Amino acid sequence: MFPWQHSSKRSARHLIGPWLAAAWLAWLPGLPLQAAARWQSDEYLIQSFMEVAMKREYGHEAQIRFSRWQTPIRLKLINEFGDKPLQAEVVRVQSQHLARITGQPIKLVETNPNLTLIMTRHQQMASWANRTIGQGGSVKIALKEGICLANFATNPGFEIARATIIIPVDYSRDKGRFLDCVVEELTQVMGLPNDSDKVFPSIFNDHSIDSFPTGLDYVLLKLAYHPALRSGMTVDEVRAALPAAIKTLRANGDIAQADQRVQIESLKRWAGL
Template identity: 45%
Template sequence: MIRFSFLLSLLLFALPSLAQERWQSDQYIQDSFIKIALGREYKETKYPKLIRWNQPIKLFFESESGDSELQKELLSVHAKHLSSITGLSIEFTDNPKKANMFAIFTRYENMENKVQQYIGDPEKIRTALNEAICLGTFRRNSRYEITKGIIIIPVDYAREKARFLDCIVEEITQLLGLPNDSDDVFPSIFNDISIDTYLSPLDYILLKALYSSELKQGMDEKQTKAAFPLLLKSLHANKNIENATQQVQLHSLKRYLGD
C-alpha cells in the first residue's frame, strides 16, 4: 500500500509537465514568434521590425471564378475569427476606394493580370508567382504600420492542389503581421510541410502576442525579446497559453464547417 501511494504521488507530481505540449513552453513560443513575425518568406530584411495594423480593416472582396457566395462566406467567418482574437475591426466594403485589404478570387491563367492590377509589376514578385499556390502581400508606412494588404487566390489551381481553404486561412492571417513561413514552427498554418488547414493553438498565441500591449510595431528582434517576459506573464495570467486549444476554436472556420 505504501509503495502504491508513493507511485501514485510520483504520477500526480508528473502530470502537469506531461500535460504541457511543446508549443506551450515559453521559449518555444518566443522562438516561434521571432521566426514568423520578424522573418520574411520571399524578401529577406537585414534589420526586420514588427509590423501590424493600427487602423480598422476595410475588406474588399472580388470573385471571377467559382462560387462567389461561398467564398465570401468562408472569408467572412475567418475574418470575424481573426477579429475576435486580435481585437482588430475587420469589415467588408463594396467600395474599393475605401478598402485597405483586398481579397481577389480568380483563375490561375489570370493571376498575372490581377497582380498587375492590384500589386504592380509581376516580375518584382516572380519567385512568389512561380512557387506559391496563392499570394499575399502588404504595404507599410515608415512607422511600421500595415496600411494595405492584398491576397490573390487562383480558385481552380488552389482546389487542384487541395489548398483552397488553406489559402483563405493562411494568407489573410499572414497579412495581419505574421508574414513568414517556417518548418520549425509546429503546429501551425505557417509551416508548409504541416497538415494544418485551420488556425492552430500556437497560431492563436502568436496572434495574441502580436496584438498585445506589451509589443509595439517597429520593434526589432532585441527589443522584442526584451519585452517577451512581460508578454508571456500576461498571456499566462489570461490563460491564453493554457487554454489555447479551446480558445482557438471560438468563432473558428473549423467549427463553422463542422470539421
Template identity: 40%
Template sequence: MASLFAVSPLLASVTPASNSALAETPNLAPKPIRDWKDPAYIIQAFDEIALKNEYDKVKHRVRKWRQPVRVFVEHQVGDTGLHTQLVQMHLSHLAQITGHSIAKVDSLEEANLHLVFTRQSQWADVVMRLMGASAASNIHGSVCMGKFVLNSKNEIERAWVVIPVDQAQMHGKLVACVVEEITQVLGLPNDSVKVFPSIFNDKTPQDLLTGLDYILLKLLYSADIHAGMTAAEVQPILQKQLEQWQRDGTLTQADKAVRQGQLYPLLGY
C-alpha cells in the same frame, strides 16, 4: 503554401504559398523540441514568423496595422456566396483574437485590403497588376499569394491577397489559402518548418489557425507591442506577457479557445 511580400515606403514584402504545399506529401513534420506552450518556444516562433520574411535573410522590425483593416472581396469566378462566407468567418475570428477592427466593405474605395478570387489562367496577370513584377516572379510553385505595404513607421498601410480558386481546390487548399494569406498580411509574413503546429509551417496539414497561431496573433496585436520595434525591444514584453498567460491559463486553453472560430465546425472540427 502562401507567398507574401511586405513593402516599406520603399520596400515590398510578399509571401507565396510555399512549394511544399504543392507536393501534398504525407505529414512528416518533426515534433517540436518542447511543448509549444513553453514561453521560450513561443518567443522563438514569434521571431521566426513575425520578424522574418520568406525570401530574404534580413531580421525585420515588428509590422502590424494601426488603422482599421477594411477588406474588399473581388470575385472573378463563381461560388461568390461560399467564398464570401469563408472570408467573413475568418475576418470575424481574426478581429476576435486580435481585438483589432477588421471588417469587409462593399467597395474598393473603402478598402485597404483587396482580396481577389480568380482562376489559374488569370492569376499571373492579377498578381502583376496588383503586386508588381517582384511578386509575379514568385508565383511558380505557389498556390496563392499576399502582399502588404508599410509606411515609414513599419505600420501596414495596404495589402493584397490573390487566390486562384481552381488551383487552390486542385491542391485541397482553398480554405487554407483564405486563412493563411489573410492572417499573414496582418503582420506574420514568414513560413517556417521550425514552428509547429502552425498554418505557417508548410510541412504540417493545418488548414485553420492552431493554438500557437492564436497566441502569436494575440501577442502581435498586444497594446504593448508597437510597429517598428526590434527583436531586442520586443523580447522582454513577450516574456512578461507569456508568463502572465502561463499563470492565468491562456496558454493552456489556447487550443480550445482558437476553435471557437466559425470555420471549425464548418470543416468538421
C-alpha cells in the same frame, strides 16, 4: 504565401492515408504531457514568434521592423470566379475569427478598402498581381512556384497600411488548398508573414498538416496585438517585450486553453470539422 516565399505545403488529405492517421492517433495518448505541450513554453513561443513575425525569405531580415495593423481593416472581396456565395461566407467567417482573436476590427466593405482579397482564375493571377502588387522578382517566384500569394505594405511608422491577397480558386481547389489559402493568407497579412519549419503545430509550417489555426497560432496572433508590442520595434526590442506579453497570456489562460479558445467561432467549426 507572401511574394518572397515559395511553398511546398501539401494538404494532409493527400499525404496521410487512413492507416497512418490511425497509427498517429493511437500513438498520441502515450506521449508525455510535457512533450504534448512543448510549444507552450516561454522559450518556444518566443522563438516561434520571432520566426513568423521578424523573419523573411531570401535574407531580408537585416532591417526588419515589427509591423501590424493599427487602424481598422476594411476588407474588400473581389469575387470574380467560383462559388461566390460560399467563398464570401468563408472569407467572412475567417476574417471575423481573426478579428475576435486579435481585437483588431475587420469590416467587409465595397469601397475604400485597405485589404483586398481577390478570388480569380489561375490564368488571371499574373495580371492581378501586376495591377495590385507589382512585378518584383519575388512576385514572379511566387506566381511560378506558389498556389496563392499575399503582400502587405507599411507606412513610415511600420504600421500595415494596405494588403492584397490573390487566390486562384480553380488551381487551389484542384490542389486541395482552397481553405488553406484563405486561412493562411488572411492570417499572414495580420503581421505574421513568414513560414518556418521550426514552428509546430502551425499553419505557418509548410510541412505541417494543419489547415486551420492551431493553439500555437492563436497565441502568436494574441502576441502580435498585445499592448507590450508596437509597430516599428526592432528584433531586439520585440524579443525583450515578449516575456511580459507571454506572462499576461499565461495568467489569463490564453496559453493553457489555446487549443480550445482557437476553435470559438472558427472556420473549422463552421465547416463542421
